[in-house]
Amino acid sequence: MDHLNIAGKTFASRLIVGTGKYSSPSVMVKAHEASGADMVTVAVRRVNISDRTKESLLDYIDTSKFFLLPNTAGCYSADEAIRTARLGREAGLSNWVKLEVIGDERTLFPDNEELIVATRTLVKEGFVVLPYTNDDPVVCRKLEDAGAAAVMPLGAPIGSGLGIQNVNNIRIIREFARVPLIVDAGVGTASDAALAMELGADGVLMNTAIAGARDAVAMAEAMKLAVRAGRLAYSAGRIPRKAYATASSPVEGLVGR
Amino acid sequence: MKIVLNGDPFEVAGPRTIATLLSELEIDSRRVAVEHNLVVLKRAAFDTTEVRDGDQVEIVNFVGGG
Numbered sequence: 001m002d003h004l005n006i007a008g009k010t011f012a013s014r015l016i017v018g019t020g021k022y023s024s025p026s027v028m029v030k031a032h033e034a035s036g037a038d039m040v041t042v043a044v045r046r047v048n049i050s051d052r053t054k055e056s057l058l059d060y061i062d063t064s065k066f067f068l069l070p071n072t073a074g075c076y077s078a079d080e081a082i083r084t085a086r087l088g089r090e091a092g093l094s095n096w097v098k099l100e101v102i103g104d105e106r107t108l109f110p111d112n113e114e115l116i117v118a119t120r121t122l123v124k125e126g127f128v129v130l131p132y133t134n135d136d137p138v139v140c141r142k143l144e145d146a147g148a149a150a151v152m153p154l155g156a157p158i159g160s161g162l163g164i165q166n167v168n169n170i171r172i173i174r175e176f177a178r179v180p181l182i183v184d185a186g187v188g189t190a191s192d193a194a195l196a197m198e199l200g201a202d203g204v205l206m207n208t209a210i211a212g213a214r215d216a217v218a219m220a221e222a223m224k225l226a227v228r229a230g231r232l233a234y235s236a237g238r239i240p241r242k243a244y245a246t247a248s249s250p251v252e253g254l255v256g257r
Numbered sequence: 258m259k260i261v262l263n264g265d266p267f268e269v270a271g272p273r274t275i276a277t278l279l280s281e282l283e284i285d286s287r288r289v290a291v292e293h294n295l296v297v298l299k300r301a302a303f304d305t306t307e308v309r310d311g312d313q314v315e316i317v318n319f320v321g322g323g
Contacts (some may be wrong), residue, residue, distance in 0.1 A: 019321040034268065049262060073323070090297055
């Protein structure tokens with residue numbers, strides 16, 4: 001059986017899914033089930049003190065089936081991200097973090113300088129750090145050197161659904177990386193996820209592509225199949241690309257020649 | 258006495274532990290993380306950490322995200 005291994009922990013699925021933006025909690029539960037994922041991302045936010053009636057996200061996630069990966073989404077500095085990661089660790093009782101340090105509001109592109117600083121600090125504190133980063137092989141190498149347990153380059157801006165914009169960079173990152181490579185963000189539809197896997201990614205992380213689809217549960221299943229198909233194709237070894245045709249049927253023995 | 262709770266001024270009757278504060282707010286302590294004057298607390302410290310006048314307390318939990 002094909003598994004995803006990160007920092008000594010094994011996951012049955014190579015698909016990691018988010019918990020945000022679903023039309024309802026019950027749709028999220030069904031989508032999670034359909035996705036086959038066994039790791040889900042969560043955000044860390046202040047409890048609403050004045051309105052305690054709101055249900056808790058954890059009422060809808062069976063933590064015996066899903067490993068929780070807290071993120072530092074919305075943090076704009078290393079200090080903020082480190083603080084949020086420490087809170088996430090206490091809220092979830094695992095030392096894993098999807099590290100995000102955002103550098104620009106409109107694109108949500110990462111601030112790589114701050115990201116590397118935060119990675120270094122959190123690794124020293126014993127965290128398993130999975131940084132969300134640009135599709136830049138040099139930054140990925142620096143994150144690895146800082147002790148990241150995986151590198152998670154974006155395919156396209158978060159929530160954009162544009163698919164993998166720089167296929168060649170992902171291919172180069174694959175070639176360089178000695179830690180697992182997870183394509184995080186930018187997936188719009190199943191073929192985008194399959195492409196990420198065909199390029200050799202160890203996994204794909206997505207939220208909006210599933211949560212925002214007209215039928216989130218069906219899309220979750222599509223993503224599950226796409227990730228499997230892409231991985232299989234990568235392992236199978238594709239044929240080389242050629243400019244011209246090669247006949248599949250025998251060229252001899254044709255009738256009337 | 259006044260504390261700053263999740264960024265807003267908040268009135269409490271007097272010094273009390275984090276555990277007491279959480280139970281008064283009807284917050285399940287198993288599902289939150291607490292930061293007291295910028296120090297993130299271990300859950301075991303909820304019973305022993307006292308909130309005093311002017312303290313800053315952050316109480317967070319998990320919400321949906323990607």
